[in-house]
Structures are given as structure tokens and as C-alpha cells.
Amino acid sequence: MLELKQDFFAENTVGIARDLLGKIIEVNGKRARIVETEAYKQDKASHAYKKTERSKLMFDTYGHVYVYLVYGMYYCLNFTTEKDSVGAVLIRAVEYENCNGPGKLCKVLGIDKTHNGTKIGTKLKLFDDGYKVKKIKTSSRIGIKEGLHLQWRFYIDGNEFVSRF
DNA sequence: TACTGGATTCACT
DNA sequence: GTGAATCCAGTAA
Numbered sequence: 001m002l003e004l005k006q007d008f009f010a011e012n013t014v015g016i017a018r019d020l021l022g023k024i025i026e027v028n029g030k031r032a033r034i035v036e037t038e039a040y041k042q043d044k045a046s047h048a049y050k051k052t053e054r055s056k057l058m059f060d061t062y063g064h065v066y067v068y069l070v071y072g073m074y075y076c077l078n079f080t081t082e083k084d085s086v087g088a089v090l091i092r093a094v095e096y097e098n099c100n101g102p103g104k105l106c107k108v109l110g111i112d113k114t115h116n117g118t119k120i121g122t123k124l125k126l127f128d129d130g131y132k133v134k135k136i137k138t139s140s141r142i143g144i145k146e147g148l149h150l151q152w153r154f155y156i157d158g159n160e161f162v163s164r165f
Numbered sequence: 166t167a168c169t170g171g172a173t174t175c176a177c178t
Numbered sequence: 179g180t181g182a183a184t185c186c187a188g189t190a191a
Contacts, residue, residue, distance in 0.1 A: 038172075040172075046172080047172080050188090052187070052188065053187075053188090054186095054187055054188085055187095068172085068186095068187090069184095069185070069186065069187090070171060070172065070173060070185095071170090071171060071173050071174080071183080071184065071185080072171090072183075072184030072185030072186070073173075073174080073183065073184050073185075074173050074174070074184095076172060076173085078172085090172060092172090101173070101174070102172070102173070103173045103174060104173085104174075
């Protein structure tokens, strides 16, 4: 069981999003395997488009947990990436009961604002248990208002916990 | 200070 | 397929 350190998140966001598939998240005494991720770079559909009080984590850190509230009700779990640039990877789904969506997985795993800004390896840990992902599907995501293909989404094919797309 | 709308989810039609 | 729930960051004034 190899623990992922900050260096894992130092470079290419898209590559990190892909490599995170199959890895284990450990938080609040629960463990779950990541089955769907989404890479965010500095584009118009991302918080990284503009540096603000909320999004500055994506600019100033890598290998940290970035949690924010959407629609007033759901938290989304991200990991900041790229030592010398801006980016983050959204964890969309994990292999755990009722965790097939970014809002649901935060609820079930007990992830909230108290995790925001913490370094990976403290409150939340990541492990590589040697699991080999058989087949990775990729898909571009449509920008919210821009109608552009912006981010890349990765998920493990044929997994029943993969969220809808 | 006030308004707007979102990296979602779920119930309902 | 559509709309409501819900709250706070971002923005405009």
C-alpha cells in the first residue's frame, strides 16, 4: 500500500486525473476507490479561470484538498494540482455505496468545508494498492455557457458505481 | 448592501 | 425532460 504524496500532484492535471483512477481515498475512517475524475485547467468553466478568495487554493497550492459548496446543498471534492501552474481534479465518483456523484460522495464520506485547504495526507489520505485499471474511458466536457470542450473526464468502464454522463 | 447563479441531486411528469 | 431545493462567493452598485 503506497501512500500518494504531494509530488504526485506536481505536474500535468489531465495526467493526474487519469492516474487517480483506481486509487484509494481514506477519510473519516472510510476507504473508497476512485472511479471517476474530471480535470480542470485555467478555462472559463473552471474556478481556476479567475483567482478569488475561494479559488486561490488552485493557484497557490498543489496536493491540497479543495472543497466548495455548489447549489447551496452539495460539496464537491477536488485536489489541487501543478506546482508551477493552475489546476485541480474533481473527484466525481468512488466505489462505495451511494457515491456515484460528486455531491453524494462528499455526503457519504463526510467531506465538508473543514477539509478545505488541508494538505493531502493529513485529514484525507490517498493510497495506491496496486489495483490496475482495466479500461479507462475519456470524454470531453462541455463548458457551461461557452459551448466549448474544455475539461477531460475519465472513468472506469463497466463499473456500476460510475455516475451518469 | 443586494442580487445572481452555480463543477448537483432528486422528485415529479 | 423539467423544475425545485438551498446558500454563499462573486460582482455590481
